[in-house]
Amino acid sequence: MIEEKIASLNLSLPSPPKPAGSYIPVVQTGNLVFVSGQIPVRDNKVEFQGKVPTDVSVERAQEAAKLCVINILAQLKSEIKSLDKISRIICLSGFVNSAPDFADHPKIINSASDLLYEIFGEIGRHSRISVGVSSLPLNSTVEIDLVVEVSRP
């Protein structure tokens, strides 16, 4: 059902990106599932690099944030098999690679939050932090991690 919703938005889940380090993408404890920070990788290449707004516009950074969400969902699907097991999106952390005087982080991370709401509806509404950071792995423009709740099998 969730995957049909994703398809109806003209989106599709890629093979999940390989971690950029010696950790794993998804860990479950009880009915909480932690997803490692995802960066805007597509086809093994970081598609959005540099700082907002100097290297990358707010609009492009919004695309980057959406791509992070797509990668998060791809990681989740790979691990828990069906996204329909998700009973609630709990919290999202959004890190924006930004110039020191940037202040519009919510606009960027909103595109991630909005996409989760579009896909999951009410259970997609989540708590959130968004902050600006001075640099990110592989010069990514955005990094997003997520905690979700799943119904126990």
Next chain:
Amino acid sequence: MIEEKIASLNLSLPSPPKPAGSYIPVVQTGNLVFVSGQIPVRDNKVEFQGKVPTDVSVERAQEAAKLCVINILAQLKSEIKSLDKISRIICLSGFVNSAPDFADHPKIINSASDLLYEIFGEIGRHSRISVGVSSLPLNSTVEIDLVVEVSRP
């Protein structure tokens, strides 16, 4: 009881600030409650803006951190109705908008931690991270999020 304690400190809980984006302020899973990152907003205006120590002194930033805690408690009250349901403060993340050579983040975030201890006593003692970031939403001086444990209804 907790609200009496808050009043005895000459503090009061405002109407909870509206999220600066498309997410919600509080999400509960099991007996854990996640509160979205709060910024030093009062009466719909960001009262503390800019970086420590260049734009904002450590003392003012401490006030900002306390205001974030007040807003967190306002959000919690609005969602779980009574702060007396809180059985433990679990963890706090404090992000300080700071100049690259700033090193006194604990002094600032301590004012948030101290306030939680004053209000909640022993169950207010929590784990914590505090980091310096290069920018924050709406040029806020501090952003703080919190996870608390509630007794099940």
Next chain:
Amino acid sequence: MIEEKIASLNLSLPSPPKPAGSYIPVVQTGNLVFVSGQIPVRDNKVEFQGKVPTDVSVERAQEAAKLCVINILAQLKSEIKSLDKISRIICLSGFVNSAPDFADHPKIINSASDLLYEIFGEIGRHSRISVGVSSLPLNSTVEIDLVVEVSRP
């Protein structure tokens, strides 16, 4: 058993460092244990200070990240008494004090992730975020926090 493993790696757990502020190092809720952000302190002194790569090389920062893990384990042991109670490492957040153009954060935080895997084996594999920040408490080079799952007593 875990402590024997630590000894076999020629490492030892120090007395846990005192928090650099008014919070506590470890909080448990249910079978989740949250460890406060640890910095590269040894014998009450911050051993690794400054930014990567300008003040501190990647190699030195990797040592700093390992020291953070050692301090995390020392904090955990002090609180839960035996590290053998840990049933899973859940998630690690790694904050690297870095120059604005730094992009190799995973290399640094990998040394922390690798060490956890060496010590704990399969249950040491965890989810992770790693980000670059513009400053850290006491000018530390790295700050790392951890969430672990313990078997209930």
